[in-house]
Amino acid sequence: LDAVEVNHIQMSDIISELEPLFNPKSVSLVGASKDPFSWGARIFAHLVMGSYEGKIYPVNPNEDRIFGYDSYKKVPNSDLAVISVRAQLVPGVMEECAGAGVRAAVIVTSGFKESGADGAKLEEETTRIARKSGIRFVGPNCMGVLSTTCSLTVSITPAFAPKGNISIISQSGTTGNVIVETLAPRGIGFSKYVSSGNEADLHFEDYLGYLAQDDETKVILGFIEGVRDGKKFLRVCRSLDKPFAVVKAGWTSMGKHAAASHTGSLAGADEVYDAIFRQTNVVRVHTIGELMDVGAALSVQPQPNGNRLAVVTSGGGAGVMAADSCEEHGVVLAELSKDTLGKLDKILPPFWSHRNPVDMTTAAIGDITMQTRVIRTLMECGEVDRIILIAALGMLTVNRARYEGRTFPEEMKNIIPRTDAVVALEEALARQVVNMVKKYQKPVFSINPSVMLSTIDPYVAKIVRILSQGGVVSCVSPDDAIKAFRRAVEYKKRKSIES
Amino acid sequence: LDAVEVNHIQMSDIISELEPLFNPKSVSLVGASKDPFSWGARIFAHLVMGSYEGKIYPVNPNEDRIFGYDSYKKVPNSDLAVISVRAQLVPGVMEECAGAGVRAAVIVTSGFKESGADGAKLEEETTRIARKSGIRFVGPNCMGVLSTTCSLTVSITPAFAPKGNISIISQSGTTGNVIVETLAPRGIGFSKYVSSGNEADLHFEDYLGYLAQDDETKVILGFIEGVRDGKKFLRVCRSLDKPFAVVKAGWTSMGKHAAASHTGSLAGADEVYDAIFRQTNVVRVHTIGELMDVGAALSVQPQPNGNRLAVVTSGGGAGVMAADSCEEHGVVLAELSKDTLGKLDKILPPFWSHRNPVDMTTAAIGDITMQTRVIRTLMECGEVDRIILIAALGMLTVNRARYEGRTFPEEMKNIIPRTDAVVALEEALARQVVNMVKKYQKPVFSINPSVMLSTIDPYVAKIVRILSQGGVVSCVSPDDAIKAFRRAVEYKKRKSIES
Numbered sequence: 002l003d004a005v006e007v008n009h010i011q012m013s014d015i016i017s018e019l020e021p022l023f024n025p026k027s028v029s030l031v032g033a034s035k036d037p038f039s040w041g042a043r044i045f046a047h048l049v050m051g052s053y054e055g056k057i058y059p060v061n062p063n064e065d066r067i068f069g070y071d072s073y074k075k076v077p078n079s080d081l082a083v084i085s086v087r088a089q090l091v092p093g094v095m096e097e098c099a100g101a102g103v104r105a106a107v108i109v110t111s112g113f114k115e116s117g118a119d120g121a122k123l124e125e126e127t128t129r130i131a132r133k134s135g136i137r138f139v140g141p142n143c144m145g146v147l148s149t150t151c152s153l154t155v156s157i158t159p160a161f162a163p164k165g166n167i168s169i170i171s172q173s174g175t176t177g178n179v180i181v182e183t184l185a186p187r188g189i190g191f192s193k194y195v196s197s198g199n200e201a202d203l204h205f206e207d208y209l210g211y212l213a214q215d216d217e218t219k220v221i222l223g224f225i226e227g228v229r230d231g232k233k234f235l236r237v238c239r240s241l242d243k244p245f246a247v248v249k250a251g252w253t254s255m256g257k258h259a260a261a262s263h264t265g266s267l268a269g270a271d272e273v274y275d276a277i278f279r280q281t282n283v284v285r286v287h288t289i290g291e292l293m294d295v296g297a298a299l300s301v302q303p304q305p306n307g308n309r310l311a312v313v314t315s316g317g318g319a320g321v322m323a324a325d326s327c328e329e330h331g332v333v334l335a336e337l338s339k340d341t342l343g344k345l346d347k348i349l350p351p352f353w354s355h356r357n358p359v360d361m362t363t364a365a366i367g368d369i370t371m372q373t374r375v376i377r378t379l380m381e382c383g384e385v386d387r388i389i390l391i392a393a394l395g396m397l398t399v400n401r402a403r404y405e406g407r408t409f410p411e412e413m414k415n416i417i418p419r420t421d422a423v424v425a426l427e428e429a430l431a432r433q434v435v436n437m438v439k440k441y442q443k444p445v446f447s448i449n450p451s452v453m454l455s456t457i458d459p460y461v462a463k464i465v466r467i468l469s470q471g472g473v474v475s476c477v478s479p480d481d482a483i484k485a486f487r488r489a490v491e492y493k494k495r496k497s498i499e500s
Numbered sequence: 501l502d503a504v505e506v507n508h509i510q511m512s513d514i515i516s517e518l519e520p521l522f523n524p525k526s527v528s529l530v531g532a533s534k535d536p537f538s539w540g541a542r543i544f545a546h547l548v549m550g551s552y553e554g555k556i557y558p559v560n561p562n563e564d565r566i567f568g569y570d571s572y573k574k575v576p577n578s579d580l581a582v583i584s585v586r587a588q589l590v591p592g593v594m595e596e597c598a599g600a601g602v603r604a605a606v607i608v609t610s611g612f613k614e615s616g617a618d619g620a621k622l623e624e625e626t627t628r629i630a631r632k633s634g635i636r637f638v639g640p641n642c643m644g645v646l647s648t649t650c651s652l653t654v655s656i657t658p659a660f661a662p663k664g665n666i667s668i669i670s671q672s673g674t675t676g677n678v679i680v681e682t683l684a685p686r687g688i689g690f691s692k693y694v695s696s697g698n699e700a701d702l703h704f705e706d707y708l709g710y711l712a713q714d715d716e717t718k719v720i721l722g723f724i725e726g727v728r729d730g731k732k733f734l735r736v737c738r739s740l741d742k743p744f745a746v747v748k749a750g751w752t753s754m755g756k757h758a759a760a761s762h763t764g765s766l767a768g769a770d771e772v773y774d775a776i777f778r779q780t781n782v783v784r785v786h787t788i789g790e791l792m793d794v795g796a797a798l799s800v801q802p803q804p805n806g807n808r809l810a811v812v813t814s815g816g817g818a819g820v821m822a823a824d825s826c827e828e829h830g831v832v833l834a835e836l837s838k839d840t841l842g843k844l845d846k847i848l849p850p851f852w853s854h855r856n857p858v859d860m861t862t863a864a865i866g867d868i869t870m871q872t873r874v875i876r877t878l879m880e881c882g883e884v885d886r887i888i889l890i891a892a893l894g895m896l897t898v899n900r901a902r903y904e905g906r907t908f909p910e911e912m913k914n915i916i917p918r919t920d921a922v923v924a925l926e927e928a929l930a931r932q933v934v935n936m937v938k939k940y941q942k943p944v945f946s947i948n949p950s951v952m953l954s955t956i957d958p959y960v961a962k963i964v965r966i967l968s969q970g971g972v973v974s975c976v977s978p979d980d981a982i983k984a985f986r987r988a989v990e991y992k993k994r995k996s997i998e999s
Contacts, residue, residue: 037914046915050906068911111862116851159902173817175862179949182902226820250817255833256824259816259857287824288979317758318672318749321725325755325786334754352615358758363610363674402956403658403681407549412567415536416545450678453952457901480787 018137019203019211021104023148023193025080026055028155029103031094032085032110033059033067040109040157041085042068044145048083051154051161055080076101083145083155088112091141092126099134106131107155108141114199115142128201143198144174147181149191150217158182165190166219167300170208172197172226173250180222180293186455187475188466189297192217206234213241220299222292223247226260231273238281244299244492246284248292249274284488290477294485297474299492302444307386308490309335311379312358312479313372314391315365320358323389323479330487334358341382348374357385369426373433380441389482390434391448424460431464435471444489445473446482453477517636518702518710520603522647522692524579525554527654528602530593531584531609532558532566539608539656540584541567543644547582550653550660554579575600582644582654587611590640591625598633605630606654607639613698614641627700642697643673646680648690649716657681664689665718666799669707671696671725672749679721679792685954686974687965688796691716705733712740719798721791722746725759730772737780743798743991745783747791748773783987789976793984796973798991801943806885807989808834810878811857811978812871813890814864818947819857822888822978829986833857840881847873856884868925872932879940888981889933890947923959930963934970943988944972945981952976 028048034041041061045068048057057070058079064072076082076097081104084094088110098106113124124141131138139146145155149164160181167189171177174196181194192215195208205228212218225247228234238245251260252271278285286292310332314320327334337345337357345359348371354360359379365371379385404417438445447468452475455462465475476482527547533540540560544567547556556569557578563571575581575596580603583593587609597605612623623640630637638645644654648663659680666688670676673695680693691714694707704727711717724746727733737744750759751770777784783798785791809831813819826833836844836856844858847870853859858878864870878884903916937944946967951974953960964974975981 035911043915046908046912049912050903050908052907069909112851116849120851159899161902161906171817173815173820175815176817183949186901224817226817248821250820250824253824253827255827256820258855259820259823259853259859287828288821288977290977290979316672316674318670318675318723318725321672321749321755321758322747322787324758325749325752328752328754329786350615352611352619354758356757360758400658402685403660404549407660408551409545409549410568412534413545413548416542450682451952451955453950454956456950457953458956478787478789480789 015207015210016214019105019208021080022107022137022139022146023153023211024150025105025153027058027079027081028053028055028153029058029060029073029076029079029082029098029101030085031060031076031082033061033064033072035064035067043157044083044085044109044155047154047156047159047161050159052152053154054151055153076103078102080104082106083109085109088116088120088123088141092123092130095127095130095136098136099130103136106136106138107143107146108138108198109143109145109155109157110140111142113141114201124199124201131202138202139195140198141201144178144196146196147191147194150193160194161185162191162194163188165192165300166217167191167222167296168193168212168215168218168220169222170195170197170205170212171224172200172205173224174198176224176289179289180296183453184293184297186462187297187452188462188469189300200229204229206230206237209234209237209245213237213243219243220296221245222296224289224292225249225274226251235277235281238277238283241282244284245282246286246292246295246299246488247278248286248289249278252287282492284492286488290481291484291488294474294476294481295488297469298444298446298485298489301469301472302474302489303438303442303472305386305442305444305493309333309384309386310389310483310486311335311337311385311387312389312391313361313375313379314358315361315363316391317354317360317362319391319479320354320360323358323391323483326480326483330483332483332487332490335385338382338384341378341384344378345375348378367426369430369433372430376434377437380437380443385443387444387446387486389446389448389479389486391479420460424463427464428467431467431471434473435467438472446486447473447475448477448479448482449475450477514706514709515713518604518707520579521606521636521638521645522652522710523649524604524652526557526578526580527552527554527652528557528559528572528575528578528581528597528600529584530559530575530581532560532563532571534563534566542656543582543584543608543654546653546655546658546660549658551651552653553650575602577601579603581605582608584608587619587622587640591622591629594626594629594635597635598629602635605635605637606642606645607637607697608642608644608654608656609639610641612640613700623698623700630701637701638694639697640700643677643695645695646690646693649692659693660684661690661693662687664691664799665716666690666721666795667692667711667714667717667719668721669694669696669704669711670723671699671704672723673697675723675788678788679795682952683792683796685961686796686951687961687968688799699728703728705729705736708733708736708744712736712742718742719795720744721795723788723791724748724773725750734776734780737776737782740781743783744781745785745791745794745798745987746777747785747788748777751786781991783991785987789980790983790987793973793975793980794987796968797943797945797984797988800968800971801973801988802937802941802971804885804941804943804992808832808883808885809888809982809985810834810836810884810886811888811890812860812874812878813857814860814862815890816853816859816861818890818978819853819859822857822890822982825979825982829982831982831986831989834884837881837883840877840883843877844874847877866925868929868932871929875933876936879936879942884942886943886945886985888945888947888978888985890978919959923962926963927966930966930970933972934966937971945985946972946974947976947978947981948974949976
């Protein structure tokens with residue numbers, strides 16, 4: 002379609018054009034339904050449950066009321082239309098939208114270009130109608146759009162996002178939703194998320210241009226299979242003055258073939274992308290896990306002054322593996338000064354490691370005072386810029402579950418850790434750490450193999466959220482933290498070279 | 501100490517010498533205590549809660565009864581003594597053990613060689629006494645020993661292990677316990693586990709020699725910082741006719757320095773270890789996550805006939821990333837035949853990927869029949885040896901938690917997935933997959949970002965355990981599964997070259 006036309010849109014235009022998408026005063030849901038298994042019902046419910054601040058108009062010619070809302074026979078005047086009807090009906094709905102003065106749309110429906118020639122025709126027709134009437138749209142064949150600006154949740158899955166400063170553009174809807182649904186229970190917040198689908202109208206690079214100028218967005222995360230307009234993409238990447246971390250899938254020939262059959266577009270030579278990423282401020286990673294860790298780090302951690310890392314652990318083996326991982330990923334382990342070593346000698350048992358990684362030994366397990374004093378010493382010293390805490394926080398509550406179903410004499414029941422006591426202990430340490438981060442502005446990663454439990458365990462979630470909100474990122478393994486650390490360092494490095 | 505003496509012990513000797521360690525008829529717990537925060541109380545409770553099949557004798561000169569058990573003033577005659585008293589008291593306790601006819605011991609106590617010269621002296625004295633009386637012992641400064649042969653749980657943490665065929669030797673106690681505590685809730689079973697501590701008497705290579713000949717052990721997992729007797733280690737590695745997967749920490753110079761301060765022993769040139777691993781049947785990995793994944797795969801999966809992998813997904817982006825990961829790790833994506841493609845065309849919507857990775861599209865989400873038919877087609881075809889299923893199983897139950905605390909009209913409550921209905925659906929698919937694995941003997945990895953929830957969520961645990969017990973391994977990400985896949989392939993390859 003009109004690639005030239007799209008190219009002509011100026012950066013300032015995109016801000017006003019995407020305003021009704023990310024901050025609509027009213028939303029029409031075309032295809033709203035009572036059937037709890039339909040997408041039309043789920044999107045409707047998630048919009049309501051997400052506490053959307055504007056007006057919601059369900060549209061369904063066959064219903065008078067849906068879920069207690071008056072249903073509209075035709076699309077009413079509204080800022081945004083969410084379209085979830087059969088593909089064949091979409092061009093007609095778009096005509097209706099045009100007539101009703103709708104300003105932007107999200108087409109969730111699939112069965113367009115990705116399904117073959119007939120679908121491609123429907124997609125072209127829909128795009129033509131939208132262009133004619135000035136309606137910009139997301140999709141088709143996408144998972145939806147989130148914006149915490151107005152608590153907008155357009156999603157098939159319950160991807161409720163807390164307010165925050167990360168925004169996501171994803172060419173894979175499942176991937177984008179997984180990022181929100183994994184980080185949200187950890188207290189990591191979002192500003193905007195768009196699953197871009199087939200990108201018949203709005204392209205990845207349009208959203209990127211918008212987010213580049215969006216004051217509510219501090220960090221942009223992207224999942225790319227291939228961008229439509231490489232020149233525009235490069236231009237936007239060059240203009241970025243905030244971190245943009247990205248997984249560009251299809252970076253191998255096997256992946257490229259898989260991408261071609263997925264999006265129908267050629268993924269493009271990976272070398273070109275890599276050159277763009279290297280030239281500009283883009284942090285490239287290869288897995289979604291890495292993308293989430295580095296995104297969380299760039300979102301909540303303070304900006305560090307240097308790259309010298311201290312590792313604190315109560316298990317010697319973990320310290321050795323962390324040291325290996327540092328060397329593997331080119332991360333500098335801080336050399337502790339005589340002064341610092343002397344201070345630690347006074348806090349720790351005689352057989353501590355006497356070097357970085359600081360192995361506090363098992364004597365530190367459960368000893369909040371000892372752990373706090375060690376961390377404070379490293380926060381105060383001049384030779385450490387960042388800290389990784391291994392297995393100190395959010396771990397203990399999990400043990401309780403391991404005792405379930407065991408038989409034992411009544412007298413032994415006090416062995417089982419009391420959840421409230423353990424949580425109080427961990428919470429006290431978490432608050433100490435968070436206060437020190439605030440005071441000394443040194444980034445901290447907390448290693449917690451149980452961090453995934455934040456989704457369903459209120460105790461783990463409580464500790465992890467105190468940490469996130471206080472600038473501390475929880476990672477599953479030291480290796481994950483060290484990889485995220487390296488990427489965050491890369492961004493900082495490149496930024497300071499440019500400025 | 502007497503390295504020469506240790507060297508002379510024959511392989512057959514080690515079997516009879518470690519019999520009282522891994523299959524004792526009675527256990528004395530020296531330092532048993534009522535104080536719920538003491539190690540003596542926790543080890544006692546875990547021994548009882550683990551349903552140890554032999555007799556338990558708590559030993560404490562100051563108590564008459566502990567937790568309802570008669571307490572002994574002195575060590576009674578018993579196969580195994582577990583020693584958890586202050587380091588200074590340990591040589592005396594060892595004398596007592598010798599007098600009482602104890603055959604083996606586990607010294608949990610720390611404060612020996614790892615703590616300095618005084619501790620080293622205590623360690624030498626203890627070892628001398630044990631050698632004189634023929635008592636073999638684990639530790640000191642270790643986390644304990646497990647053996648499901650007689651349901652023996654000697655552990656400070658609740659590391660209850662289900663019966664199975666994996667055995668672990670770990671020079672880091674924390675690491676060994678984490679492996680058991682992570683895999684156990686997933687239904688992955690163990691035979692024996694030893695945290696080897698300071699290795700004053702029994703060395704890593706002794707345990708390895710034992711496990712090499714142990715019929716109950718199918719897979720050995722190891723965490724090594726440095727072995728005492730390199731020649732013996734090499735000899736045992738050469739003799740192995742079962743998989744041995746290992747993390748050798750301290751493989752970089754930073755890691756080596758950290759290891760030196762941890763164990764007090766020189767970690768040794770990594771090149772030597774690497775040469776041994778390459779020459780013999782040893783699978784080397786670098787992280788504990790990898791060790792667990794490859795261990796689970798070698799433990800429960802059928803032995804495959806070839807290395808051609810099929811990836812099945814309902815998200816195109818995940819398929820592209822999996823293809824990238826395959827190429828990155830040298831894994832072969834199976835090329836689907838015309839016949840197979842034709843069969844899949846009849847099952848899947850027209851816009852499926854038409855190649856491997858098999859992107860079933862979102863049409864497959866929740867459609868157990870479609871998923872089962874796709875998997876069966878790949879199981880039946882001749883060109884696929886192994887399968888990775890992305891996000892098909894054990895995922896859905898988690899969504900329920902995301903709705904907690906949301907307000908919405910009563911009419912919308914049916915939108916929230918009913919746990920029983922979702923679990924029934926997932927269980928049906930899990931049983932189908934497990935039946936197909938049994939019939940076609942093709943290894944399957946199931947990708948489930950929520951697999952960690954097995955620890956505390958009974959629904960996730962149910963699905964994951966059905967899979968484990970049926971030979972299917974659950975991994976957090978496609979990347980993890982592909983790495984484990986590659987390692988399992990390596991073992992198979994080397995084995996077939998040798999045989």
